Amino acid sequence: MSIDSRALFRLTLVRHTCGAVAAIAVLYVLTTTAGPYRDLQIAQAAYLTCAVAGLTVLTGLGGQISLGHGAFMAVGAYTAALLIIHQGWPLAAVLAAATGATALTGAVVGAVAARLEGPYLAGATLAFAIGLPGLANYEPLIDLLGGQNGLAVPPPVPPAGLGAAFPLERWQAWIACLGAVLTLFLLANLTRGRFGRTLRAGRDDEIAAALAGLRVARLRIVATVVSAACAGLAGGLLALVATLAAPGAFPLALSLQLIAAIIIGGLGSLAGAVWGALILVFVPTWASDAASTSGLSHNIASNLPLAIYGLVLIAVTLAFPRGLQGGLRDLGGALRRRLPPPRLPTNPPGGADEATTDDAGARPDDRGGAGGRGERVRR
Amino acid sequence: MVRFINLTLAGITSGAVFAAVALALVLIWRATRVVNFAQGAMLMITTFIAWSVIDAGGSYWLALGAALASGLVLGAVVERVVVRPVENKPHLNAVIVTLGLFVVLQAAAGMIWGDTPHSYPPAFTIRGLSVAGTWLLLSPFDLFVIGAVAAVMVALTLLFVRTDLGLKLRAAAFAPEIARLQGVRVGRMLTLGWALAALVGSLAGVLVAPSVFVGPTQFDAMLVFGFTAAVIGGLDSPAGAVVGGLLLGCALSYVSGYVSSDLVTMGALAALITVLMVRPNGLFAASGGRRV
Secondary structure, eight states: OHHHHHHHHHSHHHHHHHHHHHHHHHHHHHHHHSOHHHHHHHHHHHHHHHHHHHHHIIIIITOOOOSOHHHHHHHHHHHHHHIIIIIOOOHHHHHHHHHHHHHHHHHHHHHHHTTOOHHHHHHHHHHHHHHGGGGGGOGGGHHHHOGGGOEEOOOOOOOGGGOTTOOHHHHHHHHHHHHHHHHHHHHHHHHHSHHHHHHHHHHHOHHHHHHTTOOHHHHHHHHHHHHHHHHHHHHHHHHHHHSEEOGGGSOHHHHHHHHHHHHHHOTTOHHHHHHHHHHHHHHHHHHHHHHHHTTOOHHHHHHHHHHHHHHHHHHHHHHOTTHHHHHHHHHHHHHHHHSOOSSSOOSOTTOTTSOOOTTOOOSOGGGTTTTTGGGOOOO | OHHHHHHHHHHHHHHHHHHHHHHHHHHHHHHHSOOOTTHHHHHHHHHHHHHHHHHTTOOHHHHHHHHHHHHHHHHHHHIIIIIGGGTTSOHHHHHHHHHHHHHHHHHHHHHHHOSSOBOOOOSSOOOOOEETTEEOSOOHHHHHHHHHHHHHHHHHHHHHHHSHHHHHHHHHHHOHHHHHHTTOOHHHHHHHHHHHHHHHHHHHHHHHHHHHOBOTTTTHHHHHHHHHHHHHHTSSOHHHHHHHHHHHHHHHHHIIIIIOGGGHHHHHHHHHHHHHHHOTTOSSSOOOOOOO
């Protein structure tokens, strides 16, 4: 029987299900033992994980950069806020609607973006990120969207079955964590299958992929839709956790932080997306703690995280032109070559991206898109 | 009709500033095939330096000189330290490095000068001129803005077309290998190109500062407008950048005047998308193959 269960574990779906269940168990323990403040931070990390994971699939596997994911989050947050305030929909329906509405927006953006690449794409999505929050202040929409102050969202009420004393923060953390685990589970399955493979093929060589019968433009649109849907869910969760949807919550800096998170975590890596999101939540906390203990001014403390993200973005790109993940693999390869070689050097760096067959499921998914940036050597 | 004329005049003024930012982007794109997403932050820093000079009691002109000089230095330093390693690398690397620089500069400005925007004085009065009894949306300061940008354009054109240095700059950008064979110090020329571009950008920052105020995030939209103007003109053509800037300035002025000033950035996005969909090489470029 033990052989049977090992074979079963090779199945991607089973493995990912086990991972998701384990993650839920760990998060349950974490949220029930942590205080309200930590719970809130966990909730923030969870919704950021959704957005970062979506972006890392688009940029890491699809090769399409998006500086507009903060704006996608805004779409999700406002959709959720409007539905809660005016329609009083149940939680799951609200989040599904936020995801769906943002996916629709993503389809429009994706149709445009599929034709663009490199700096043009970055510039267009940058305009999207800066322009969209301005809609909230547009005169005819002010009554609907609440202008600069945004919309106050009534906090989600924990179900009565959990007891009257159940803390709101823990409930928010549960909702957000469930969303994050679900997103990671779906994305992991999606990117390990045919979709992820074809997406990587389109990224690495558009012409070869087209010759092989892939419709690269359509693939990219689908990738943008999936990615935007994740960001929309993240936005909906943000509205529930922050109990607010306001233009100030979605500045350009948010989109740039998401980019920083995917680079720090390793492009295309879902595990890296979790790390990236954790860094986005805990670096500001750490910075303000460090600033208050060492007596730094408020200006320095509030801008320290941004400075760190920016420096890391530059350093990682200059030091590891193939991404942090690729850099680590190069480093590992160099170390292995230093050691007495047992036999021929196997697995050269950058070789992890060959097409895998559907049943060869023994590869950890976070190796999928590593080095993606280095491979688009075209000008 | 008066309203239309006024909006056009306001559009030309803001268009002149967009043209300067677009020109900064185009100069860098031509030389190094990098879109400098840090341009907005770079001109923010130099404008803050100018603001500090004024805050310390310096005159407007001293502040302008300080901004231009610091722009020149900043551009050169940025090219040598940060951009040189990603030249001739995949596009995404350059995009991410310039975005990282953007974030770092914005954070640095917030640390040094704080996040609250400061007002910036204009060089001349911003009271509109009166012609035949009607007030025009054109003040002496607006004329100064247009004149300053035009003067820089002329100076740059003369530099590029008439001087030996300009020829070297163009050669280094156009065919680096051949230029190097002919004895041109290509690396030095690229640094100089970035410095010149940053100089033009810093001028735009000082000129637009009275209307947008000086703060770490106040110039974000300028980057979008400059990029849009540059794309309208084809990203490769300095003349196109100027025309693109003026066209965009007028178009956005109409959006702001007839629809809503909150939709200006969305208007720029619409213009950008339209141009990219219809004429990806810009309105003025001869249609050519896509660079692969």
